[in-house]
Amino acid sequence: MRTPAADRGRHRVLVVEDDDTIGRHLQTGLRSNDYTATWSRTGTAALTEASLTPYDVLLLDLGLPDMDGLAIARTLRTRHPDLLIIILTARTDDIDVVAGLDAGADDYLVKPFSLTVLLARLRAHLRRRTATSPLQDPIHLADLVLDTAARRCLLHNEELHLRPKEFDLLTVLAQHTGEAVPRETLMSEVWDENWFGSTKTLDVTMAALRRRLAEAAAASPRPARLPRITTLRGHGYRLEY
Numbered sequence: 001m002r003t004p005a006a007d008r009g010r011h012r013v014l015v016v017e018d019d020d021t022i023g024r025h026l027q028t029g030l031r032s033n034d035y036t037a038t039w040s041r042t043g044t045a046a047l048t049e050a051s052l053t054p055y056d057v058l059l060l061d062l063g064l065p066d067m068d069g070l071a072i073a074r075t076l077r078t079r080h081p082d083l084l085i086i087i088l089t090a091r092t093d094d095i096d097v098v099a100g101l102d103a104g105a106d107d108y109l110v111k112p113f114s115l116t117v118l119l120a121r122l123r124a125h126l127r128r129r130t131a132t133s134p135l136q137d138p139i140h141l142a143d144l145v146l147d148t149a150a151r152r153c154l155l156h157n158e159e160l161h162l163r164p165k166e167f168d169l170l171t172v173l174a175q176h177t178g179e180a181v182p183r184e185t186l187m188s189e190v191w192d193e194n195w196f197g198s199t200k201t202l203d204v205t206m207a208a209l210r211r212r213l214a215e216a217a218a219a220s221p222r223p224a225r226l227p228r229i230t231t232l233r234g235h236g237y238r239l240e241y
């Protein structure tokens with residue numbers, strides 16, 4: 001077993017931030033907490049850096065001098081499906097948060113935020129990401145097969161390319177098939193055990209997951225039976241098939 005400190009030491013973080021004070025603060029703070037941190041001040045520099053070195057985490061400011069942060073999130077999400085993307089934004093408009101999550105970000109923090117909160121979020125995300133269960137059998141949900149060990153989702157042997165959080169969300173619901181799963185359980189299991197505040201990220205990810213399932217069914221050459229995810233107003237969701 002690796003120690004938590006050694007485990008954290010393996011994680012490479014790319015900070016994309018044009019503000020000198022925040023960028024330096026993040027880089028120093030991450031390094032003193034056993035992360036490897038590289039700091040890019042522009043979107044162009046970040047894209048170049050990400051193409052040279054494999055990163056585990058992207059901390060992404062949305063307001064950059066040369067590019068829109070959302071375009072960077074979209075590009076890197078496509079190139080690196082397993083990259084953990086956390087948006088750092090001074091924008092408090094809901095629409096920006098939704099756009100960020102839709103562009104492929106896993107989470108967001110609204111500035112100003114404390115380093116302690118950022119580190120807690122990182123730990124929770126990374127712990128969940130490495131906590132795989134290699135001996136788990138694939139879960140069959142009607143015509144959908146969820147192979148949690150391989151992190152693959154198949155419909156008639158065609159792979160659905162789910163984003164990490166969409167996959168995790170489907171997995172938690174599948175592990176409770178037929179049961180009502182409260183929103184709080186989904187937030188703590190899929191996002192952060194210490195989550196607080198908005199659950200908008202859950203709604204956005206759920207909408208994206210439903211869209212992907214519907215698209216896969218529509219694109220399937222054979223009739224496809226998919227699990228249904230029912231919204232339980234004021235409570236949560238239930239998956240059944």
Ligand code: CA
Pocket residue numbers: 017018019061062063064
């Ligand atoms: Ca900025």
